[in-house]
Amino acid sequence: MSHDTQASTLAPPPSASTVSNANPWLAVLSVALSAIVFCTTEFLPIGLLxxxxxxxRVSEGTAGLMVTAPGLLAAFAAPLVAIGVGRMDRRSVLLGLSALLIFSNLLSMLANSFPLLIAARILFGIGLGGFWAVGAGIGSRLVAAASAGRATSIIFAGVSIGMLVGGSGGALIGELAGAGAAFGGALALSILSFVAQAIWLPKLPVERAMPARELLGIVATSAGRSGLLAMLLVLCGQFAAYTYVTPFLAQxxxxxxxxxxxxxxxxxxxxxxxxFLVGGLGxxxxxxxLAATIALFVVSVSLLPVLGDTPVWTxxxxxxxxxxxxxxPLALQMWVTRAAPHVPEGGMALYVGNFQASIALGSFVGGLVVDGFGVSQAVIAGGLLGLIALVVLYAFAGKVLEPGTR
Known part of the structure; x- marks a missing residue:
């Protein structure tokens, strides 16, 4: 996911009952906390791999299925949940998804076999996709219109914080106390986020369910199609490499x-x-x-296997x-938002689904490369996929998103 404040356009305007909530910013923080825990749980296996x-006693490539499985389920869950919840109160939906997060972390903590751990991660993936499909624009419903952008930014800040806690925290806790303790910490945080939402989130009724046809509105434009394809390629490259960065840095x-x-x-x-940099330029x-972001990714990842034996260069x-x-993620989301302004909810649901599918496919491809050729080759494969994404961006996007075009 990303940090784009434009996601606030996906929710209906705040109603009087919503804005009159006695503690609107506490409600925002409760959703932000849930975002942090979902993202912490998502990236925890990278540090624990x-x-x-x-x-x-599984290979590192097989262990990467802990990232692949939830990503795949989240890819399907995002659009299905967005359509399936219909006009259900969004408070109830978010609490249900948070309860699923608690159960999946409990199962992960207690898992004594790899198949059981994968089952827990599959349940987590359903909750993850559903959370972002519903929660991406919820900030604009919790506060007055003038503060909608700031509320959404706070919620999306949970992505970066979750990566911080999940990746680096998972590696440290795994070394000190084992994987079970790391999932136990995620369980405690998920219970805390559920309680916070139960106390502070107001009722969030909706007036209109999203029709299924809106999901495909973005692919009707050339910018939308090229953007989604470039997104799939570069994020596959990102997670083909990043899922296995811990063994790469060690070995x-x-x-x-x-x-x-x-x-x-x-x-x-x-x-x-x-x-912040791409926010100013975008x-x-x-x-x-987007091109500058992908190019920097390609250069840095491609050089790691060449110069990575020197700590300073690494x-x-x-x-x-x-x-x-x-x-x-922000550059990609801005592209998707601009490419399909006529179907913002469908565009966001497809964005989330594509993002999670990319994580699943990238970590799976990376695992195959790791088991077949080695960790360094998975990093090289990631850079190559990013390069192809850059070619797609310039070959097929045309001038649809050049400055001044709308």
Whole structure:
């Protein structure tokens, strides 16, 4: 997911009953906390991958299914939940999805076999896709119209915070106490977020259900089709490489667990800078912003296997990679929003589905490459997919999103 405040357009205007909530910003924070926990749980296996691989006696490529399985389920869940909930009160929907998050984390914590762990991750994927399909624009319903953008930004900040906690925290906790303890921490946070929403979220009725035909509205435009294809390719490249970054840093550069935890923390922290940078550029030219983001990703990832045996170069390239990925979801979402302004809800649901499908496919492809050729080759494959995405962007997008066009 991303941090784009334009997601606020996906929800209906706030009603009087919504805005009159006594603690609107506490309601926003409760949804933001849920976003943090969902994203923490999503990226937790990346930091834990080595430990689960060794503890459950599966290959590192097979362990990557912990990322593939929920991504695949989330890809289907996002559009299905967006359509299936109809006019159901969104407070009830979010609480139900948060309850599913609690159960999946409990099952993950108690799992004593890899198949059981995968089953827990599948349940999590359903909750993840549903949460973003429903929660992406909920901020604009919790506060007055003038504050809608700020509310949505706070909710989407949960993505970066979740990556910080999940990736680096998972690596550290896995080293100190094992994977079960890491999932136990996620369980505690998921209970806290459920309680916060139960206390602070007001009723959120809706007047109009999203028709299924809106899902395909974005593919009716050339910019929409090229953007979705480029998005699929570059995010597949991102997660083909990033899912296996922990064993790469350990095997190729020789960093220990504590150093890897710090690197992943810095990677995501620098990503926040990338988000702000693309926010300033994207308003003037979405195509340039997205192309620059993908190009930086390609260069940094492609050079890692070449220069990654030197710690200084590894740190510099990981920083550049973090900057690129921090900007990428926002740049992609701005593209999708601009390409299909006539179907904002359908565009967002398809964006979420495509994003999660990319995570699933990328981590799966990366796993095949890791098991067949090695970790370094998975990183190279990620860079190659990003390069193809850049070609698609310039070959098929045309001038639809050039400055001044609407």
């Amino acid at each position: 080595r430990y689960i691989s060794a503890g459950m 190729h550069t020789g960093f220990d667990a504590r150093a890897i935890s710090g690197i992943l923390f810095g990677y995501t922290l620098i990503g926040l800078v990338g988000n 308003g003037r030219n979405e195509k340039t912003a 740190l510099a390239l990981m920083a550049a990679w973090g900057l690129a990925y921090g900007a990428m």
